[in-house]
Amino acid sequence: MTTPYDRVALIGLGLIASSMSHAIRRAGMTTHITGTARSAETRRIAAEIGICDEVYATAAEAVRDADLIVLAVPVGVMGAVAAEIGPHLKPGAVVTDVGSVKKAVIEAVSPHMPDGVHFVPGHPLAGTEHSGPYSGFASLFDNRWTLIVPPQGTNPGEVARLSDFWRQLGANVDQMEPDHHDLVLAVTSHAPHLIAYTMVGVADDLSRVTDSEVVKYSAAGFRDFTRIAASDPTMWRDVFLTNKTATLEILGRFTEELFALQRAIRVGDGDLLFDYFTHTRAIRRGIIEAGQDTAAPNFGRVGTPEIPDDST
Numbered sequence: 001m002t003t004p005y006d007r008v009a010l011i012g013l014g015l016i017a018s019s020m021s022h023a024i025r026r027a028g029m030t031t032h033i034t035g036t037a038r039s040a041e042t043r044r045i046a047a048e049i050g051i052c053d054e055v056y057a058t059a060a061e062a063v064r065d066a067d068l069i070v071l072a073v074p075v076g077v078m079g080a081v082a083a084e085i086g087p088h089l090k091p092g093a094v095v096t097d098v099g100s101v102k103k104a105v106i107e108a109v110s111p112h113m114p115d116g117v118h119f120v121p122g123h124p125l126a127g128t129e130h131s132g133p134y135s136g137f138a139s140l141f142d143n144r145w146t147l148i149v150p151p152q153g154t155n156p157g158e159v160a161r162l163s164d165f166w167r168q169l170g171a172n173v174d175q176m177e178p179d180h181h182d183l184v185l186a187v188t189s190h191a192p193h194l195i196a197y198t199m200v201g202v203a204d205d206l207s208r209v210t211d212s213e214v215v216k217y218s219a220a221g222f223r224d225f226t227r228i229a230a231s232d233p234t235m236w237r238d239v240f241l242t243n244k245t246a247t248l249e250i251l252g253r254f255t256e257e258l259f260a261l262q263r264a265i266r267v268g269d270g271d272l273l274f275d276y277f278t279h280t281r282a283i284r285r286g287i288i289e290a291g292q293d294t295a296a297p298n299f300g301r302v303g304t305p306e307i308p309d310d311s312t
Helices: 015-026 040-049 075-088 103-112 156-168 178-207 220-229 233-242 244-267 270-289
Strands: 007-011 032-036 054-056 068-071 094-097 122-124 145-148 172-175
Touching: 007 015, 015 032, 032 040, 040 054, 068 075, 075 094, 075 103, 075 233, 094 103, 094 122, 094 156, 103 178, 122 156, 145 156, 156 172, 178 220, 178 233, 178 244, 233 244, 244 270
Parallel strands: 007 032, 007 068, 032 054, 068 094, 145 172
Antiparallel strands: 122 145
């Protein structure tokens, strides 16, 4: 299969980057893949399992002659990585990222892009709670959305080329403004993760009083909280610190809703609870109808990898 990019450099070799490599191979693209990671052990594994054709010790080496450079590192270090690779990018190259926050990333990366290099931010809305080069798989992006979030003035042809690339990896593609992206992700991913972390923390406190019965007798709801809360701590620390405004806005709205439900339970307002749960059930059905999940039961035992609403 023809590819929009002859040479792709993956900066960071975790779940998303390794899945991109597998998806490129599955699509039959004649793409030369280079890569790097901060950890020597990660680089060793990536070379051993064939994620990259060449693995380098530094990002500056990995991006040499690359047509597409993918920043697959925590959002808090993207500016530093951009500063490192900027002088080594060839004219006409495209730099993209896979971060869950866009406004802060654009502000951090853009100043380090030389003239003639195109920065086209992106965000694949796919992921699991697992990380590292072993965690990737080719079907991660299938029927999942990748959002292209170009800054004002971005070359439309490069936006189209990157969009075509993601489609060849199996993704659906849409475009979004940076501020709107960060607000949408605060609703669909960032705030739910923070709530999951909090719920698991509360349960951990309680388990010390109940001889770990909270863990021993976990039903599906709490089990899913723990799965989300097992996501990479560095990535999520950076997400919350760089998308602070939108996340706090959504958490404020969440608190208001929670107070309303607390009052309904306290005063015995069954009608309010029933109507509220009926509405939220309809939202779940809408997600299934949109093809972003299945109604099949999943008890977390066997089957295909679980794909929650998180990413990086």
